[in-house]
Amino acid sequence: MQFSRMRNRWTYWVVTLAVGLLLAACASIGSPEGGPRDYTPPQVLKTSPEANSVNFKGDKVEIIFDEIINLKDQQKKVIISPAPKTQPLIRTVGKKVTIEFRDELEENTTYVIDFSNAIEDNNESNQLDGYTFAFSTGDEIDTLAVSGIVLRAKDLEPMQHVIVGLHSNLDDTAFTNLPLERVSRTNDRGKFTIRNLKPGSYHVFALSDVDGDYHMARTEDIAFLDDIIVPSTSEYTSQDTVFTFDRRVDTVLTATHTLFLPNDLLLCMFNEGYRSHYLRQSSRPANNKLHLLFGAPNDTPPHLQVLRPADHAADWYRIQRNVENDSLFYWITDSAMIKSDTITVALTYLRTDTADNLEEVTDTIHFGYRKPNSQIKEEEKKAKERESRAKRLAQLLEKQEKAAAQGKELSEDELEEIKELQRVDPNEIPKLQMEFVKSGTIDVGDSIILKFDAPIAHIDQSKVHLDIKRDTLWVPIQAAPPLQPLNDMDPMRYWLPFTTLPDSTYRLTIDSAAVASVYGLHNDHLSKDLKVRGLEEYANVYFKVNYTGKAFVELMTSGEKVVRTAPVRNGAFELLNVPPGTYYLRLTIDLNGNGKWDTGNYLNHLQPEEVYYYPKKMRLRANWDIDESWNIYQTALDLQKPEDLKRNKPEEVKNKVEKKEKNKEEEEEEDEFSTGINTYTGDKYNDAKNRRRQR
Numbered sequence: 001m002q003f004s005r006m007r008n009r010w011t012y013w014v015v016t017l018a019v020g021l022l023l024a025a026c027a028s029i030g031s032p033e034g035g036p037r038d039y040t041p042p043q044v045l046k047t048s049p050e051a052n053s054v055n056f057k058g059d060k061v062e063i064i065f066d067e068i069i070n071l072k073d074q075q076k077k078v079i080i081s082p083a084p085k086t087q088p089l090i091r092t093v094g095k096k097v098t099i100e101f102r103d104e105l106e107e108n109t110t111y112v113i114d115f116s117n118a119i120e121d122n123n124e125s126n127q128l129d130g131y132t133f134a135f136s137t138g139d140e141i142d143t144l145a146v147s148g149i150v151l152r153a154k155d156l157e158p159m160q161h162v163i164v165g166l167h168s169n170l171d172d173t174a175f176t177n178l179p180l181e182r183v184s185r186t187n188d189r190g191k192f193t194i195r196n197l198k199p200g201s202y203h204v205f206a207l208s209d210v211d212g213d214y215h216m217a218r219t220e221d222i223a224f225l226d227d228i229i230v231p232s233t234s235e236y237t238s239q240d241t242v243f244t245f246d247r248r249v250d251t252v253l254t255a256t257h258t259l260f261l262p263n264d265l266l267l268c269m270f271n272e273g274y275r276s277h278y279l280r281q282s283s284r285p286a287n288n289k290l291h292l293l294f295g296a297p298n299d300t301p302p303h304l305q306v307l308r309p310a311d312h313a314a315d316w317y318r319i320q321r322n323v324e325n326d327s328l329f330y331w332i333t334d335s336a337m338i339k340s341d342t343i344t345v346a347l348t349y350l351r352t353d354t355a356d357n358l359e360e361v362t363d364t365i366h367f368g369y370r371k372p373n374s375q376i377k378e379e380e381k382k383a384k385e386r387e388s389r390a391k392r393l394a395q396l397l398e399k400q401e402k403a404a405a406q407g408k409e410l411s412e413d414e415l416e417e418i419k420e421l422q423r424v425d426p427n428e429i430p431k432l433q434m435e436f437v438k439s440g441t442i443d444v445g446d447s448i449i450l451k452f453d454a455p456i457a458h459i460d461q462s463k464v465h466l467d468i469k470r471d472t473l474w475v476p477i478q479a480a481p482p483l484q485p486l487n488d489m490d491p492m493r494y495w496l497p498f499t500t501l502p503d504s505t506y507r508l509t510i511d512s513a514a515v516a517s518v519y520g521l522h523n524d525h526l527s528k529d530l531k532v533r534g535l536e537e538y539a540n541v542y543f544k545v546n547y548t549g550k551a552f553v554e555l556m557t558s559g560e561k562v563v564r565t566a567p568v569r570n571g572a573f574e575l576l577n578v579p580p581g582t583y584y585l586r587l588t589i590d591l592n593g594n595g596k597w598d599t600g601n602y603l604n605h606l607q608p609e610e611v612y613y614y615p616k617k618m619r620l621r622a623n624w625d626i627d628e629s630w631n632i633y634q635t636a637l638d639l640q641k642p643e644d645l646k647r648n649k650p651e652e653v654k655n656k657v658e659k660k661e662k663n664k665e666e667e668e669e670e671d672e673f674s675t676g677i678n679t680y681t682g683d684k685y686n687d688a689k690n691r692r693r694q695r
Contacts, residue, residue, distance in 0.1 A: 041128040042069045042121045045095075054136045061099040061113065063133060068094050068122040076161050077118040081183045081194075082109065083214050108138030110196045114184050116161070117651075127651075130187070134196045144231035147193040148265025149638050150186050150206045150223060153608035154597055155560065155586075156641045157648045158190030159269050162221070163209045166194060166202040170228060175205055175602065179214035188650045190638070201228050206267045216602065218274040223267035224602060234259040266637065270599045270608040276352040284367040288338045288519070290317075290330040294349070297324040302349035304330070307364070309340050318455040318491050318518060331455050331491070333518045343367040393421040432521040434510075437493075441531045444538070444577045448496045448508060448530065450483070454517040455491035459483050463514035466496065469505040477506075502577075503534035533579075539620035541575040542627045543585075550590045555583050560645055565595075580622045584645055585614035587632055613640040 042065040049056050071078065071092050080088060080099075089100040099113060112134045119128040134141060146166075150159040165180025184194045186206075206223035207216060216222055235256055242251040275296035283291045292302065306312050316334040321327065332338050348362045371379075396418050400410050410418075437449040459482070466480040477498075486493040500506065507529050513522040543553070551568035555575055566573045568587070588597050589610040600608035612632040620626065643649075 038124050041126040042067050049135055052134055052141050054139055054141055056135045056137050059101045063097045065095045070120055070122055071118050072120055074118055077116040079114050079185045081112045105137050110136045110142040112196045116185055116187055132195055142196045142198045144197040145193055145195045145260040146231050147263045149191045150267045150269055153268035153270040159186055160188045160648050161185050163207045164192045165205055168200050168202055170203055175216045197231050201230050204229055206269050221269050221271045223269040229262055232261050234261055272601055273599050277350050282365050284369045287369045288332045290367050292328045294326045297326045298350055300350055302347055305346040308344035309336050312337050321489050389421055430521050432517045432523045434523055439528055443533055444502045450494050452492045457518045458516045460514045463511035465509040467507045500532045504532045506530045536623045538577040539624040544572050544629045546631050550593045552588055552590050554586045578620055580620050583618045587612045615640050617642055
C-alpha cells in the first residue's frame with residue numbers, strides 16, 4: 001500500500017511537470033519581437049543613371065533604397081527643374097522610385113528632381129528630408145546654389161510648399177509671361193534651396209502657382225526681391241579636436257568646406273488683392289429685401305431701375321452694405337413691390353472685360369420670391385387659431401345676449417373666457433425688435449450700441465433717457481447726446497456718442513413707440529442697466545520702440561484676433577485699460593498713414609508694408625502696468641512670431657527620441673536665420689545678406 005501511494009505521488013508530479021512544459025510551449029507560440037524601433041530614414045543604395053552624371057540620353061530615372069518606401073504628398077512636394085511641359089510619371093514600387101519623362105529633355109541642361117521630405121519608409125514613416133537627384137544632358141553639370149526662407153508678409157507665417165524660382169531674363173515681364181527657369185519648393189519651415197545653377201545674374205521670385213504654369217497670375221500669392229543676385233561660392237575651414245581618454249588633446253582635424261551664396265534670401269509673400277468686377281450673385285432672401293454680391297469692392301455703386309412693378313415709389317429702398325462695399329442689401333419700403341411675386345430691375349454696374357478693363361454694363365435681373373413652406377404652414381396654423389378663437393367668442397357673445405334677454409347672466413368661467421378671447425395677444429402685434437450689441441458689464445471706452453431688425457425711419461429723442469447711478473439714486477444725464485446712426489453703411493445700428501466713466505452704472509430707457517421703422521412698426525418699452533468696470537480691473541501697456549516713423553501696433557489674442565489698435569508716436573505707444581489675459585503684439589510700418597496694412601504690387605515694384613512681432617507673449621494682470629522697450633530689428637524676422645501664434649508649423653515629430661535627435665541635428669546645422677549677428681538695420685530685404693558679408 002505504501003508503494004502504491006508513492007507511485008501515485010510520483011505519477012502526479014510527472015503529469016504536473018508535463019502539463020507545465022506543454023503550457024510553457026503553448027505560451028511561447030507567436031511572432032518574435034521586432035527589436036528596437038527604426039528611427040533612421042531610407043538610404044539610397046543605387047541610382048540609374050548615377051547621381052550628378054553627364055550626357056544623359058534616356059527618359060527614365062530609377063532610385064533604389066535600402067527599404068520599402070512611400071512618396072507622401074507627391075503633387076505638393078516633388079518638383080522637377082527646369083519644369084517639363086508635361087508632368088513626368090512618378091511611381092513607387094517596393095524599394096524603387098521611377099521617374100519617366102514624357103517630354104524630350106533639353107540639350108546641355110542640368111535637371112534636378114527635388115523630393116523635399118516626400119520620401120519616407122513604409123513601416124515607421126521616417127522621412128528622408130531634403131533629398132535631391134541631379135543629372136545633366138550635356139558635358140558638364142551646374143553646381144551653384146542659393147537658399148533662403150519665404151514668409152507671409154502680413155503675419156510672418158512660414159510659407160510651406162510654395163514654389164521659389166529664378167529668371168536669368170531680368171526684364172520685369174519675364175515673371176508675368178514666362179515660366180520660371182529654375183525652381184524649388186519650400187519645406188514645412190518655409191526654407192528653400194535652389195540647386196545646380198549656372199553662373200549668372202538672376203531675379204528671385206516665390207509663387208503659390210495655383211494654375212501650375214510657373215509664372216505669375218494677378219490672383220496668386222507672390223514674392224520678389226528688388227535686388228539681382230549672383231550665385232557664388234566661398235571656402236571656409238573648420239577644426240575638430242580629438243581628445244584622449246584622460247581629456248588631453250590628441251589630434252586637431254582641419255576640414256575645408258564650400259559655402260554656396262547667397263544662402264540667406266528673405267522673400268515676403270503677399271497677394272495683390274486683385275479681384276475681377278462682376279455680379280457674383282443676386283437674390284431675394286425675403287419679400288422686402290434684395291441682395292447683390294459682387295466679385296470685388298467698387299467705389300461706384302450700381303444703379304437699379306425698377307421695370308416691374310411699373311407703379312412704385314421713387315425712393316423705394318434703404319441700402320445696407322458691408323465695409324468692402326461688395327455686398328449690398330436693398331430694404332424695400334414700397335408696399336406694392338413687397339407684395340409683388342417678381343421684381344424686375346435693370347442693373348447697371350462696372351464689370352471687368354477680357355482686356356482687364358472696367359466697362360459699364362446693364363443686365364436685366366428678375367428677383368422672384370416664394371414663401372418657405374415652413375412659413376406658410378406657420379401662417380396657416382395661426383390663421384386657424386384666430387378663426388377658432390373668433391368662432392368661440394361669437395358663440396359666447398350670442399349666448400350672453402340670449403341670457404340677458406332672459407334676465408340671466410353667464411357663469412364666471414364663461415365671462416372670464418370672453419375677456420380672455422377679447423384680449424389682444426401681444427405676440428400677434430408686430431413690433432420693431434431691438435437689442436444691445438453689448439450689455440450687462442461693459443469695458444471703459446465701450447460705446448452703447450443698439451441693433452434693430454429693420455431700417456429706422458424716425459426716433460423720438462424725448463422718449464430716450466440715459467441715467468447714471470449716484471449712490472442709490474438714478475440721476476438723469478442732461479447732456480446725453482441723441483441716438484444717431486453708427487455709420488452710413490448700416491441703417492439699423494444706432495449709438496449714443498458719449499464717453500462712459502469707469503466704475504459707473506448707467507441705465508438706458510427707451511419708451512414704447514419711441515422708434516419707428518420704415519415699415520411703420522414701433523418698439524416695446526426697453527430699460528437696461530450697464531455696469532462699467534473700474535480702472536483697477538485693467539492693465540496698462542507702455543512701450544518704447546526704435547522706430548519714429550508712421551506705424552501702428554495691434555494687440556492680439558492667441559488666435560491673432562485684434563482687440564486693440566494704437567498708433568506709434570515719437571517712438572512710443574500705449575494701450576490703456578486692457579482686460580487681464582494673454583496677449584501678443586504686432587507692429588506695422590504704415591508708410592501711407594492709412595492705419596491698415598497694405599499689400600504690395602509687382603508691376604509698380606512696391607513691396608508690402610513691413611510687419612514685426614514682439615517675440616514674447618504678454619500675461620497681463622488686473623491693476624498692473626507694463627513698461628518695456630522693443631527693438632523691432634533685434635530678432636530675425638522668421639524667429640519673431642511666437643510659436644503659439646504660428647499656424648503653418650512643421651510636421652509633428654512622432655516620438656521623443658526622434659525629436660531629440662532632430663533637435664541635435666538642427667543645433668549642429670548652420671542656420672543663417674538663427675545664428676550669428678542676429679540684428680536687422682531696418683532693411684529686412686538685405687540685412688540677412690549683409691550679415692553674411694560681416695563674417
